[in-house]
Structures are given as C-alpha cells and as structure tokens.
Amino acid sequence: MTEIVEPSGAARAGRRSGEEPLVSVRNLTKYFPITRGIIFQREIGRVHAVEDVSFDIFRGETLGLVGESGSGKSTTARLITKLIESTSGTVSFDGQEITKHSRRQMRPIRREMQMIFQDPYSSLNPRQTIGQIVGAPYVIQKTERNVKRRVQELMDRVGLNPEHYNRYSHEFSGGQRQRIGIARALALNPQLIVCDEPVSALDVSIQAQILNLLRSLQDDFNLTYLFISHDLGVVRYVSDRIAVMYLGRIVEIGSASDLYDNPRQPYTAALLSAVPKGYGENGAGARERVVLKGDVPSPVDPPPGCVFHPRCPQARLVSGREDEVPEKCRTEMPPLGEVDSGRFAACWYPVQPGQPLDLAAKA
Amino acid sequence: MAPERGFQGETLLDVRDLKVHFPTPDGVVKAVDGLSFTVHRGETFGIVGESGSGKSVTNLTALGLVNRKAAQIEGEVLFKGRDLLKLTPGELRHVRGKELAMIFQDPFASLHPMYRVGDQLIEAVKVHSNVSKKQAEERVLELLGAVGIPRPRERFRDYPHQFSGGMRQRAMIAMALTHNPDILIADEPTTALDVTVQAQILELIDHVKREFDIGVILITHDLGVIADVSQTVMVMYAGRAMELAPKDELFRKPLHPYTWGLLDSMPRIAQKGTRLLPIEGAPPSLINVPPGCAFHPRCPHRFQPCDRERPAFADRGGGHPEACHLTIEDKRRLWAERDARRLGVAV
Numbered sequence: 001m002t003e004i005v006e007p008s009g010a011a012r013a014g015r016r017s018g019e020e021p022l023v024s025v026r027n028l029t030k031y032f033p034i035t036r037g038i039i040f041q042r043e044i045g046r047v048h049a050v051e052d053v054s055f056d057i058f059r060g061e062t063l064g065l066v067g068e069s070g071s072g073k074s075t076t077a078r079l080i081t082k083l084i085e086s087t088s089g090t091v092s093f094d095g096q097e098i099t100k101h102s103r104r105q106m107r108p109i110r111r112e113m114q115m116i117f118q119d120p121y122s123s124l125n126p127r128q129t130i131g132q133i134v135g136a137p138y139v140i141q142k143t144e145r146n147v148k149r150r151v152q153e154l155m156d157r158v159g160l161n162p163e164h165y166n167r168y169s170h171e172f173s174g175g176q177r178q179r180i181g182i183a184r185a186l187a188l189n190p191q192l193i194v195c196d197e198p199v200s201a202l203d204v205s206i207q208a209q210i211l212n213l214l215r216s217l218q219d220d221f222n223l224t225y226l227f228i229s230h231d232l233g234v235v236r237y238v239s240d241r242i243a244v245m246y247l248g249r250i251v252e253i254g255s256a257s258d259l260y261d262n263p264r265q266p267y268t269a270a271l272l273s274a275v276p277k278g279y280g281e282n283g284a285g286a287r288e289r290v291v292l293k294g295d296v297p298s299p300v301d302p303p304p305g306c307v308f309h310p311r312c313p314q315a316r317l318v319s320g321r322e323d324e325v326p327e328k329c330r331t332e333m334p335p336l337g338e339v340d341s342g343r344f345a346a347c348w349y350p351v352q353p354g355q356p357l358d359l360a361a362k363a
Numbered sequence: 364m365a366p367e368r369g370f371q372g373e374t375l376l377d378v379r380d381l382k383v384h385f386p387t388p389d390g391v392v393k394a395v396d397g398l399s400f401t402v403h404r405g406e407t408f409g410i411v412g413e414s415g416s417g418k419s420v421t422n423l424t425a426l427g428l429v430n431r432k433a434a435q436i437e438g439e440v441l442f443k444g445r446d447l448l449k450l451t452p453g454e455l456r457h458v459r460g461k462e463l464a465m466i467f468q469d470p471f472a473s474l475h476p477m478y479r480v481g482d483q484l485i486e487a488v489k490v491h492s493n494v495s496k497k498q499a500e501e502r503v504l505e506l507l508g509a510v511g512i513p514r515p516r517e518r519f520r521d522y523p524h525q526f527s528g529g530m531r532q533r534a535m536i537a538m539a540l541t542h543n544p545d546i547l548i549a550d551e552p553t554t555a556l557d558v559t560v561q562a563q564i565l566e567l568i569d570h571v572k573r574e575f576d577i578g579v580i581l582i583t584h585d586l587g588v589i590a591d592v593s594q595t596v597m598v599m600y601a602g603r604a605m606e607l608a609p610k611d612e613l614f615r616k617p618l619h620p621y622t623w624g625l626l627d628s629m630p631r632i633a634q635k636g637t638r639l640l641p642i643e644g645a646p647p648s649l650i651n652v653p654p655g656c657a658f659h660p661r662c663p664h665r666f667q668p669c670d671r672e673r674p675a676f677a678d679r680g681g682g683h684p685e686a687c688h689l690t691i692e693d694k695r696r697l698w699a700e701r702d703a704r705r706l707g708v709a710v
Contacts, residue, residue: 068557068558068559068560069557173645175645176645203413203414203584203646204413204584204586204625204628204629205413205624205625205628205641205642205646206641206645207628208627208628208629208630208639208640208641208642209641209642209643211630211639212639212641230557230558231630232558232632233587233629233630233631233632234630236630236632237630237639260632270559271558271559272632273562274558274559274561274562275558275587275632276561276565276585276587276588276590276591289562291559291562291563291566292559292562292563295527295529295530295560296557
C-alpha cells in the first residue's frame with residue numbers, strides 16, 4: 001500500500017485550511033473475507049471493498065461520491081455511519097473519533113447522522129403507518145414529547161399531506177415514499193445526512209422534485225450531505241465538491257466545477273465522457289467520448305500497481321503503444337497527489353487541461 | 364398521421380392507432396391509447412417516457428407477447444406490409460426472433476443461468492434455420508466476434524454468471540442478430556449497466572445498425588441516451604404520444620409542455636448554474652387517465668379546452684406532430700421563457 005504523502009492535504013481538497021471538518025476520514029479500509037467451509041471457515045480471499053480512503057466533509061457542504069457499481073461508494077457510507085466496522089483507518093465525527101465506539105457510545109452520535117436510502121420500497125416497513133415510521137427516531141431516542149405534532153410538521157415540510165399520518169407506505173407513490181424517508185432522516189435534526197442513491201429509483205420528473213427538496217432543506221437546516229450517486233449529472237447538480245471512486249479507492253477529488261471541466265485523472269475523464277451528452281451543448285466543452293475497453297476488474301483480485309492501468313488510455317498514450325503501459329503504472333499505486341491547487345488526483349501522468357484523451361482510446 | 368420525414372429507407376414498421384387495454388377488476392387499464400408511428404430501415408427510433416407511459420407494452424404488443432385473451436387490442440401493426448396483430452401464434456413465431464428481434468433491460472434475467480452461453484445461442488440459431496450443430500456453432504462464434512466478445516472460442520463455453528453485465532448484453536445482442544433481423548427492439552438496454560459500459564453498448568447498437576442495415580427501436584427513460592443515438596424521438600405519456608420529431612428538433616425546439624418538463628427535470632453534466640424545473644405532481648394511474656389532455660393536471664400552461672377535449676396528435680405548424688392545444692406562437696414564446704428561467708435570466 002502506498003503511503004499518502006499528506007492525507008490531510010488531499011482530504012481538504014478545494015477548501016480553506018483552518019476550517020474544522022464535520023467528518024474526517026483517514027486511511028479507511030474495509031475487506032470482506034471470502035470463506036469456504038461451513039463449520040471450519042477458512043478465508044480463501046478478500047474483497048477489497050474500500051482501500052485507503054481519506055477525505056473530509058465540511059459543515060454545510062455537499063460532498064458528492066461518484067463511481068460505478070462495486071467501486072465502494074456504499075461501503076464507504078456504511079463505514080462512516082458505522083453500520084459496519086472498518087478493517088483499519090479512522091472516522092472522526094465532529095472532532096470525536098468514532099471508529100472504536102461501542103453501540104452505547106454511538107447512540108447520541110446517531111442523532112447527528114442519518115441516512116436516506118435508494119429504494120423507497122424496501123426502506124419503509126410495510127406494516128407501520130407513516131406516523132410510526134417518521135416518529136420512530138423520537139421513540140428510540142426519547143427526545144420528544146408531542147411526537148404526533150412534530151411528525152406532522154415534518155411531513156408538511158417535505159411536501160406530504162399531514163393528514164396522511166395514519167396511512168401505510170403502500171398507499172404512496174415512489175416519490176412520496178422517498179419524502180417519507182427524508183422526513184424520517186430529518187426527525188432528530190441531524191448535522192449530517194448520508195444520501196445513498198436517493199433518486200436513482202425515481203422517474204426524471206419526480207427526481208427533480210426530490211433534488212430541489214434536498215437543496216432547500218440544506219439551506220433551511222444547515223445540513224451537511226454526503227451524496228452518493230452513479231448519475232454524474234445529478235451529482236454535479238447537488239455537490240460542492242466531488243470525489244471519484246474506482247475499485248475501492250478515491251482516484252480524484254476536487255471542487256465540482258473544476259473536476260467536471262478539467263478532469264485530471266484518466267478514469268474521471270473517461271467516466272465523464274461516457275455520459276450521454278444530451279442537448280444544449282454547442283460544441284464547446286463537449287468532449288469526444290472515450291470508450292474504455294473491457295470491464296472493471298474484480299475487487300477480489302485488484303490489479304497490481306495503479307488499479308486503473310489495465311484500462312487506462314493515458315498510460316497507453318504515454319507509452320505510445322496500445323499493448324504497453326509505463327512500468328510505474330504497472331508496479332506502484334500512485335498517491336492522491338495535488339495536481340492543482342485544491343485538486344488531487346491519483347495518477348503518475350495526469351491528464352493535461354485540454355489534452356484530448358480520445359486519441360489514446362483509438363490508438 | 365405519422366410523419367414521413369427525410370428517411371430514405373424502406374418503411375419497416377407502421378403502427379396505426381394502436382390501443383391496448385387491459386380489463387381488471389378495478390377498471391380498464393389503458394396502457395396504450397391511440398398510438399401511431401413508423402420506423403424505417405437505417406433509423407434509430409427512440410421512445411422516451413416515464414415508467415407506466417406504455418413504452419414497453421407498445422413493443423410487446425407488436426411482438427405478440429401480450430396475451431390477446433387478457434387484453435383488448437385494436438389498431439394495426441404493419442410489419443413490411445403484414446399486420447402482426449392478425450397473425451396466428453404459429454405464424455408470429457416465424458417472424459419473432461427472426462425478422463423482429465428484441466433485447467431486454469436485464470441481461471441477468473434474459474439468459475438461463477444453468478446453460479452455457481454458447482449452447483443458448485446455438486439454440487437460437489437452430490430454432491429458425493435447419494442447420495447442423497457444427498454450422499450453428501460457427502455462426503455463433505462469428506456473431507460473438509461481431510459483438511466484440513474477446514476470445515469467443517473460450518467464452519463460448521462459459522456460463523452466464525462468468526460474464527459481466529456488459530458481456531451478457533453483448534451476448535443478447537448476438538442472439539438477436541442471429542437471423543439478420545429487420546428490426547431490433549431494445550427495451551432499456553443500458554439501464555442496468557454502468558455508464559462506461561453503457562457507452563460501449565450504445566456504440567455497439569449503433570455499429571450493428573449500420574453493419575446489418577436494420578431499423579432499431581430504442582426504448583428508454585433516459586433523454587441523454589436518446590439524444591446520443593436516435594434520429595427520431597417519440598415522447599410518450601399515459602399511453603399516448605405527446606410529441607414525435609427528429610432528434611435535433613425535439614431537443615432544440617420542443618413543442619409540448621411535457622417534453623419541456625422532462626428536459627428541465629434532467630440534470631446535465633455540462634451545464635452549471637442552471638436550475639431544475641420539476642413537473643409538479645405524479646403521473647396518473649392508467650385506470651383513471653384524466654379527461655381531455657392526459658397531462659393537463661400537471662401542466663402549468665393548461666387553459667380552457669385542456670380538461671375536456673383530447674388534443675389531436677397533429678402538426679400545428681411547428682414542423683412535427685404533437686398533442687397540445689396551445690397555438691404555435693404560444694409554444695414558441697413559452698419555451699423561450701422557460702429557457703431564460705432555467706438559466707436564471709430575467710425575461
């Protein structure tokens with residue numbers, strides 16, 4: 001494992017120094033063992049779900065986490081909220097290290113961090129009424145006397161009819177269910193909300209309603225979001241800063257507009273170019289599409305050296321041959337180094353602004 | 364009704380006033396309610412709409428995959444001059460999978476998990492042509508190569524779980540191409556895939572269209588995908604066509620308020636500082652489709668006749684057919700206003 005030269009530097013990408021982060025993640029790693037045998041379980045391999053990830057989330061901002069399926073986005077979210085235990089590394093919340101906290105110690109902290117999930121169908125108990133679902137945090141944490149009144153205020157705020165307090169979730173549409181999930185997350189007035197693909201299951205017209213709701217809630221309650229999505233358009237719309245993950249690692253992090261306008265890590269560049277462009281672009285800023293060859297390698301057996309080198313167009317451009325990549329790419333994982341002020345990319349040969357990458361892909 | 368615009372290729376599919384209604388204990392579900400369009404050779408015809416807008420039912424009906432006993436089907440689906448709705452199941456079987464091929468959203472569910480991929484493809488070859496197993500195998504290897512599966516001879520013996528999502532979709536495309544079809548219907552072919560793989564598959568579909576000189580019907584909810592690969596786009600809502608236009612016209616000069624709403628709901632990566640203007644409310648239940656224009660309860664520009672009179676699907680002077688009562692002048696003005704609002708400029 002390569003050492004990150006200045007973890008705090010990379011983590012702070014795009015922010016002023018001296019500001020105190022709400023969440024601080026350092027060298028976070030999670031392996032899931034693959035076992036064989038029923039009684040005597042032997043470990044025969046490991047899924048490298050999250051590998052040496054460091055970043056900060058500052059108060060009031062939205063940090064977007066993008067990547068393809070299996071890149072470790074959701075595992076990272078679950079590690080931060082301590083729904084699963086990390087293999088190594090630390091997570092600090094509001095200045096307190098929570099990695100070693102017991103369940104009891106976590107309870108007051110759970111008030112401050114809540115989650116919104118992707119699937120509004122399976123994340124709500126079908127046998128409970130909306131009142132019970134949204135009111136559950138108060139019952140568990142014993143913080144509120146007049147639960148019903150408070151729940152109805154919340155329902156009103158997220159755009160649900162408070163008179164539907166006694167209805168069951170199956171009586172609502174997908175978008176309304178997602179509003180229920182949001183009301184539940186807001187109940188305890190948390191500081192951090194981790195949104196794990198909150199709009200992926202929704203139709204576009206409803207998706208826009210929910211995105212606008214999340215934005216207005218952020219302004220009203222001074223919320224901090226960790227926003228996970230595989231949809232790059234959505235992430236750009238909501239995020240102040242964005243981190244790109246590939247095979248369990250953060251390969252690039254920086255302010256949203258910088259990162260989208262000028263990706264420096266070849267994977268980020270390829271990912272952005274792969275998004276269907278839609279309309280309304282008049283040539284300027286429209287990139288030539290870089291179609292990556294092959295598939296994402298298995299996280300059980302990640303490639304040696306830079307995890308992206310087997311598919312990297314930049315490495316082939318540097319070597320000048322399609323079947324060859326520079327030795328450094330094959331042998332050593334590049335650290336997340338500063339390539340621009342506030343921009344960090346894990347690459348030995350970062351993409352230069354304006355450099356066309358599609359030539360490499362076609363070489 | 365449907366426009367004949369510019370496409371030189373022969374008309375492959377001509378759908379005329381198609382209605383597909385499902386009687387249920389709760390009422391009649393009007394899944395498709397009066398739909399007309401044509402697809403030509405060499406054309407990628409995109410159908411876009413939200414879930415429940417009737418995109419998939421339209422094509423399942425064309426393929427004869429909707430149970431005719433459970434549904435009331437009216438209208439005509441002319442495929443190279445023959446009405447598919449009048450064919451017997453036996454006759455349809457000779458067309459389906461041979462001249463009309465389909466690929467589905469979920470490549471995980473479309474391959475049998477316990478048979479080798481190669482054997483499943485051989486089966487597809489042998490269904491419609493009387494060839495030896497050896498010949499069928501040769502054909503399959505050729506197809507697997509054509510869709511970009513590396514080392515087809517080795518992968519031929521793999522089981523579906525050994526394939527990634529993108530490779531499975533490639534295998535499905537190979538299967539669809541077995542008998543040189545005239546039309547390939549792709550129902551959300553990339554929805555289950557990651558963006559980088561989606562880009563590969565879209566490129567492949569486009570390549571296949573040119574190479575095999577076929578027509579493609581691409582069904583999706585993703586306007587970005589539509590904008591990338593189709594030449595003609597039909598926007599559907601509540602089982603009806605709202606607007607049908609060449610791609611550039613649809614994206615640059617859309618005429619229907621629902622199309623406007625869709626375009627303004629979609630966050631795009633290349634535009635910063637724009638605001639999303641969502642459509643209020645939710646799509647209607649197909650049992651209780653609103654009277655008049657189906658979109659009127661959610662439409663910010665509704666006026667007098669909208670709640671009573673269903674607007675005809677016709678060209679009102681905008682250059683392509685759409686179903687909205689507004690005059691063409693109003694449409695142009697309102698779209699310009701929305702353009703400004705989205706960019707945060709005062710009008």
